[in-house]
Amino acid sequence: MSNFKGKITLAITGASGSAYAMRLLECLVAANYQIYVLCSSAARVVFDTEIDLKLPSSPDAASSFFSEKFNAKPEQITVFGKEQWFSPVASGSSAPKQMIICPCSTGTLAAISQGMSDNLIERAADVVIKERGQLILVPRETPFSTIHLQNMLSLSQMGVTIMPAAPGFYHKPQSIDDLIDFMVGRMLDHLDIEQKIMPRWGYIPAPLEDAGFSKSRKD
Numbered sequence: 001m002s003n004f005k006g007k008i009t010l011a012i013t014g015a016s017g018s019a020y021a022m023r024l025l026e027c028l029v030a031a032n033y034q035i036y037v038l039c040s041s042a043a044r045v046v047f048d049t050e051i052d053l054k055l056p057s058s059p060d061a062a063s064s065f066f067s068e069k070f071n072a073k074p075e076q077i078t079v080f081g082k083e084q085w086f087s088p089v090a091s092g093s094s095a096p097k098q099m100i101i102c103p104c105s106t107g108t109l110a111a112i113s114q115g116m117s118d119n120l121i122e123r124a125a126d127v128v129i130k131e132r133g134q135l136i137l138v139p140r141e142t143p144f145s146t147i148h149l150q151n152m153l154s155l156s157q158m159g160v161t162i163m164p165a166a167p168g169f170y171h172k173p174q175s176i177d178d179l180i181d182f183m184v185g186r187m188l189d190h191l192d193i194e195q196k197i198m199p200r201w202g203y204i205p206a207p208l209e210d211a212g213f214s215k216s217r218k219d
Contacts, residue, residue, distance in 0.1 A: 014042025
């Protein structure tokens with residue numbers, strides 16, 4: 001069995017921003033983490049709409065799909081269905097201490113803020129909160145309503161990190177990929193995973209490749 005650096009739960013919902021999720025998953029695989037992936041039905045629709053990716057509906061088939069796409073190690077990526085209540089993420093005794101929902105719909109955000117557990121994504125988030133783990137939510141909506149902001153405040157007061165998909169421009173992005181990497185780089189920073197996909201504040205402008213910032217990605 002492969003020795004992984006750690007375990008992380010990655011949940012993907014139906015908010016716009018599926019490219020963020022794919023790039024993050026790619027980086028987590030490259031960093032040698034074991035990843036439990038939870039993908040909502042709406043997320044599958046958004047995958048198809050935004051990046052022409054048809055994710056298999058079967059958890060096992062989806063696991064194989066992601067593993068092949070990102071050249072993952074055996075057992076490195078496991079996809080669980082929304083009602084697989086006996087999966088590790090559903091219990092505080094076995095769930096990873098780190099979870100990120102990217103992108104996070106405002107509906108999922110609202111459900112988590114109210115302690116709902118109607119599907120595995122909501123339950124997994126509830127587990128991380130009650131176990132005092134690290135939960136990061138990446139909402140992608142604009143503008144935010146008062147309801148959205150109140151839900152975010154409630155979660156932030158519980159220790160949840162709210163990280164809206166709002167990339168910066170100080171690194172002089174030349175492509176959409178650069179904007180995606182900005183956000184994914186910040187996610188990796190908060191997960192305490194070393195990354196070189198984005199330059200940091202104060203970096204003297206130069207070709208990114210010369211500074212060791214990888215521009216390669218899977219097709």
